[in-house]
Amino acid sequence: MIAGTASAPRGTFARGVHPPGRKHYAADAAIEIPPTPAQVLLPLQQHLGAPAEPVVKNRQVVAWGEVVARGKGFVSASVHSPVPGVVGLLSVATLPNGRHVPAIPVKTEGQLPAGRALWEEIFGGDWPRTGLEAYAPEKIVEAAREAGLVGMGGAAFPTHVKLARNEKRPVDTLVVNGCECEPYLTADYRLMLEAPAAVVSGALLAARASGASRILVAVEDNKPAAAEALRRASEGTPIEVKVLPTKYPMGGERQLVVAALGRTVPTGGLPLDVGVLVSNVGTAAALARAVLRGRPLTHRLVTVSGGGVARSANLLVPIGITYRELVEFCGGLTSSAAVAVAGGPMMGFALGTLEVPVTKGTSGLTVLTAEDVAKAEQTPCIRCGRCVEVCPLGLVPTRMALASRHRDWDLARRYHLAACCECGCCAYVCPAGLPLTQLIRTGKALMPRE
């Protein structure tokens, strides 16, 4: 351990908040498969790093799972067609974060397994718990790269980069993240419940690739059924299922590593700096599919939830389907719908239009009602310090927001602006209704590098 500190795991992290879970909307909805869309739009940059480069031409016929754009740089990820069909003219997609990125449309032509058959194809069958020594670590990393795997918890960092062994920073522990601490979202929960074996196989493969000798699967204590399913599926393996208290943002890497292992990730560093690899449960399942079956990442689980949508559901959908199609499958928006959020309500991006494609990092769509988002009128900061009391990183958000607002970079640096993880706890509790997180985020983007 070069940097960072270690102590006995305390099972939790300091500060944080307890937003209402609102998991009841979709927690009991078994995974469904909507009809295959007539067309998908595949953004070439669904991940952190360099955009993928197109390798198909207009009107070219592609098969399900065929590469349409290849990640050329080391930190990049290939994009595969989630449907059999015909490639259209290169166009542009607007991602939920507002970025415009080149995208390849594919018109569906031909047959894709539908309904239960698709589920069986992707998550069904046997997922081995033993005999995985047959797969060499380099082969696993290569399979992840071929499959275009990225972190499916939201950050969408290319998985092969994380899995590759690093001589200088060896990994001793793999933490598979099943916390799903964002309110409303239940896709990871349903995956752990309905396909725990795929998660277990993926976890074993990820540990083998990275060299981790210890494997934890972390689940918040509001999902006992998921913890139980994983425990049963991992019998006879070295995997420990670790139940952690429900607190936001438990699923954040820094908070999770402290809570589960008592190790503090250095500011500006990665869990890798303290010998830990953190991987989302969805990523683990996708890795198992990539390695054991040679299939690329073409589909993912998303939650459609909230009071603003007629019916809440957990869906297995092709990458590139639009949010509009998800909402239509769930019966449309209700009259009280006010804000549609790509992801969960704490860190997700509000959508101005639903004509936006689902990407590899999309965890769900939360449609909030006017009542859910009725914030207090903005009033001046009275320095009450509630933002300081909840900041999981021990920062002083109100001063950072002030510095950002006035472009006072000296003050911003003094208050460690760049250390913020943008979890949203500060703005969530602010009695003055100030958009602290957004101010800080803006400041981080505008602050000149030293």
Place this chain on the structure above:
Amino acid sequence: MTEPSAPPRAPAPPALVVTVAPHLAGGGPTTRRMMADVLTGLVPALVMATVVFRWHAVKQVGLCILACLAFEALFAKMRGKRPSLGDLSAAVTGAVLGLSLPWSAPWYVGIVAGGVAVGIGKAVFGGLGQNLFNPAMVGRAFVMIAFPAAMGAGAFLAEPGSSALEVLTQATPLSAAKQAGVAAGFWPLFVGTRNGSLGEVSALACLLGGLYLCLRRTASWEIPAGMLAAVAIVAAAGNALSGPQTPLPMLGLAAWRHLLSGAVLFGAFFIATDPVTSPLTPRGKWIFGAGIGTLIMVIRIFSGYPEGVMFAVLIMNSLVPLIDRWTIPVPVGGPVPRPAAK
């Protein structure tokens, strides 16, 4: 896991609003709610003041609240702003101010104090959240200097026989201790059957209201804790140092009497905890509270005043920006690394 037929499409989808994360509301109380909490916390002190001083208490506190609200509206209008009486901050200033005055202060004292509190204490700095000094204490300091006769130790005393209220003929416990070396008993100090500023007489009432505020997390518990600990420690040290022939009678006053008399408890829970004029971080709050407690004892022991809560709070208020700067917490994971020089 079934494949339904074409789903019905909503006829006219409602307009989607784009807002910034976090989208969920309701994570904590509003500013108004916190101010209302303070008013609630002051109720026991007001009730005890009314028991001891009868209608004098109600009149004084009511007058100060009305004055503060009126001046808030006036100054807002002068600054071209919409008056924000609804946030209740002016009402809190008025209530704290009124409860910190003697029962006997004439009507104009409360009004002048309210005007100075809201005007010079707050509006000139830019209104709510911008002021450096506790507004109520600025107003009180002004009238203390402008009307010494109405605010000094003599102001608490009614002429014997002129009042039906017996406590009004007794000196305040701290004046009695300072000038005559007379120490008050526990129960009058604790319950409040004694003379003093309106809100401070009952330790019990201050504790009740103060604990409510701390439990609601409207007041930061670190400030009263630091303040009371400092008063107790300095007083105990003074007790240990004082001899029979000490020229400083307050050195010999027992620590528990220091804690229960004067405005220590009222100040600890209702004055020092004003969020605007206290530090942001827990460590800063401890330093701030301890500083006030120490200054109170310095003023009580060495100065001509029997009590020093107001000046102690104002002095420490002026140090808050510095304390905030000293106590910037180190982030979890250490400071942001400087980029390697290239």
